Amino acid sequence: MRKVYLYARFQRFWHWMQAIIIFALLFTGLEVHGLFKLMGYETAFNIHNFFAWGLMGFILLAFFWYITTGDFRQYLTEGNLLEKIMMQVRYYMVGIFMNEPHPFKKNEISRLNPLQRITYLMLTLVGLPLQIIFGFAYYYFNELVALGMNPGWLEPIALIHTLLAYMLIGFVIMHVYMTTTGHTLTSNIKAMVTGWEEVDD
């Protein structure tokens, strides 16, 4: 066993800010959706819109950081991506129960397994941007209608925004659980706090 420095300070900062923001957005969003009454619709609405700007800001900041540092290469894969993803999936479905080693070793050059790569890439490039776009279309609905958008689109925009939020909750549940599948139950989370992770030799 050895320790590797996997997550740069910015990455950790970004991750935890994103976590807080997404949690706040989901929580307030569900109240705005009428699922419970806790802080009040108006407060939930205001906090939701406040954090929406935060989410967008941090995503743009992350894009800037990934591009300028070249760290986006972490998300690129050589060879057959699908095959590698399936290897990782097989590990979670079968290998993990047999005490098999992780199919992909973590090191300074490659900290993400293929399943993580595709998931985080999709989340950051597709899922969250879509959610942000629909969210802003929802908020700036009047302006868009003034620009010629069909007012009847309010409902589909709201519904897609809600559906994406539910899927995001699903992601968060699985994501948090997956952190326990590292070298030890908490090694992944520790790594996201300190930057250093214990990995198999």
Add this chain to the structure above:
Amino acid sequence: MKKLLLSGIAVLIAAVFALPQTLPAKTFHHQVDSLMISTADHTKFKVLQQEFTSGPEVTKACLTCHTEASKQLHRTKHWTWDVPMKDGKRLGKKHVVNNFCISVEGNEPRCTSCHIGYNWKDKNFDFRSELNVDCLVCHDMTGTYKKLPAGAGHPAYEVTVFEKKTFPKVDLSFVAQRVGHPDRHNCGICHFEGGGADAVKHGDLDNSLLKPGKKLDVHMAVGKNELNMTCTDCHKTEGHQVPGSRYEPHARDVHGFDYPLPDDYPTTCSSCHGLKPHKQNKKLDDHIDKVACQTCHIPAIAKERPTKMWWDWSKAGKFDNNGKEITLKDASGTPLYVTKKGVFRWAKNIAPEYRWFNGEMNYITFLTKIDDKGVVAINHPDGHSGDTLSRIWPFKVHRGLQPYDPVLKRFVKPKLFGPKGSGAYWSDFNWGIAIQKGMEYAGMEYSGKYKFVETEMYWPISHMVSPKENALGCVECHARDGRLKNLGGFYLPGRDTNPFVEITGFLVILGSLFGVSAHAIMRYLAHKKTTSGGAA
């Protein structure tokens, strides 16, 4: 602890959003002496320093200076009670059906106690008479001028007792010398007591507006530092034409501020507040295209005095064991049953009902063929969520049962008011005869049969505007069971859900939870097995 932390965050963020307060409201009317109000002191006019024996005599004196006044009044619906509509219908008090006292025609001397004239006691009233215009009812500044309830518009020239109430003799000379610009008590004498008594009809107009506190009406509130606005500050009248119509309302003012370029409807909120009145919250302005100002800013109607919500005429005509008329009242003295009128229900400080409204009120008339299978809407607001004119408006909806002709399927005009033996219902208590007499008098066809049908009537709400801190909060409507739960045709965030989205979301969340739990248990079991087996 977690809740504390959460609310702490909420408070912090709320503090970020709280913006500086606007300036406090300034009194709209400054205290001034009589010289600042008028260039004429009416006590100095010789023509008014005489003993008047009747209202028309006073009018004659007024006309010596205000030579064209009556002609001007003749053009108002306050005088004609007749409003010709674009579609050819004739509305106005003279024509409309209502579910309070049903119809003016046949009952003139009673109803015309709220006409701005004298002598309208039957259908032969001369609408061209200049002397029959009543100047004093609107211009009396003394508060002593009152028309008799059943005097065809005349005040009490002698001490008069009507239904156990004493009406003192009006000093016409005294009143005529103390006239002025109409104040709230002048408008209120009819509009606050529409339907026969205080607060009965409108729901947003009653005598509590004579001296309201700020919470009751932020504009009309009296007292130190209050706005103290009166009716005519919004119902800005020129040439005696009082703007603001219930027959042709403006559901939406797209003109906005009336300064520097006024439009023809100064009564709208936007005339003073403009089209973007919410300086501190853009999202509230986003509502203006679909929600009338009144909807949020008048959270309750009949705030202080109960208004009538139900009037069942079919139960009228019951007598006690001694054959005497019955009057049942609740603890506060509000009548619940009156032999002459039937059953009443009242409500105080209640939420209005909400409808899409584009300004068309769709009145039916006594000539309209009605569908008597359900509740008949005497008028109903037109509009739906999709069009650009309609907005969600608050209404008082007055419901009840009233007589109609089940053969011709039309409403009927019963003769209610009249002496014993005249056939009037309030004296003889026979619906058949009362309706027969009323229809004969009106010259209208009647099959001879009558039944009672349930009706509803919509009264748009515009008065008793609350201070902004008492306006409706978001959650009043943005909730599953909010105030708009029955208003369909559009997506309302916080109220509406889509079953597909909710079920999919539920399955995604439940599936994830179940999946990770199962995975965790299997890992735990597998781990136990391998460790007990001695493997690494």
